[in-house]
Amino acid sequence: MPEVRLELTIPESIWIGQLTRQFSDSTFRVLCVQPNGDGGVALAEITSDSLGDVLSEMAAYDEVTEMHVLNEYVDSALVQYDTSAPFLLHPAHNSGVPLATPFELSDGVANWELTASSGRLSKLATQLEDFGISFTIDSLQHDVDQEQLLTDAQRETVECAIEMGYYDTPRECSLTEVAEAVDRAKSTVSETIHRAEGKVMKQFVE
Numbered sequence: 001m002p003e004v005r006l007e008l009t010i011p012e013s014i015w016i017g018q019l020t021r022q023f024s025d026s027t028f029r030v031l032c033v034q035p036n037g038d039g040g041v042a043l044a045e046i047t048s049d050s051l052g053d054v055l056s057e058m059a060a061y062d063e064v065t066e067m068h069v070l071n072e073y074v075d076s077a078l079v080q081y082d083t084s085a086p087f088l089l090h091p092a093h094n095s096g097v098p099l100a101t102p103f104e105l106s107d108g109v110a111n112w113e114l115t116a117s118s119g120r121l122s123k124l125a126t127q128l129e130d131f132g133i134s135f136t137i138d139s140l141q142h143d144v145d146q147e148q149l150l151t152d153a154q155r156e157t158v159e160c161a162i163e164m165g166y167y168d169t170p171r172e173c174s175l176t177e178v179a180e181a182v183d184r185a186k187s188t189v190s191e192t193i194h195r196a197e198g199k200v201m202k203q204f205v206e
Helices: 015-022 051-060 089-095 118-130 152-164 175-182 186-205
Strands: 002-009 027-036 039-047 064-072 076-083 103-106 109-115 134-142
Touching: 015 051, 015 103, 027 089, 039 051, 051 064, 051 076, 089 118, 118 134, 152 175, 152 186, 175 186
Parallel strands: none
Antiparallel strands: 002 109, 002 134, 027 039, 027 103, 039 076, 064 076, 103 109
16 A cells, blocks of 8 residues: 655635745644535644744634634644544545544645555545645555565565575575575476566565
8 A cells, every 4th residue: 555745735714824935934733624514623733933823823713613623732722623624624525534643734835644545546636636735745655565566485485585695795605595495396496586586576566
């Protein structure tokens, strides 16, 4: 299952994009978010050197329909708020991708890590584009289940070859020595390793 880290650029037209750009030193750490009618309700930890101004400006937005400061310190506050424009909730919901939290927003940019199938990630990309949210992929990792990728014989042979230094540069053992270690014919080991390498390389390219 692919694991992706996205950097999302929040459009100027979205209130939280305006707010975080206006107070570029501030950080919104969204701890949880869920649907609430056509909008959403979220819990966020806000950190800023101008905390009072950030909270006042945030409460003034028409899209923030309700707001409660649960805890407040010198430069941080825990805030629960309802919004009619949850910028990630609808694209995530429409594409079937869980809205993973926590994620951070700062200076008009959100960093979001998620895990989903390739098909749903493709739908998410379309949804983000439809909502005018541009993004870049910071990292993409596709974990492969080794138990499913290689047969028992292939895995045993490859692991033995690695341990003996067959893939080191320069090689520390020969194919004949690997065959002797796994008690199989040299031709069988050669074919087994070749097929295993082919599977691994094809999976890597995909």
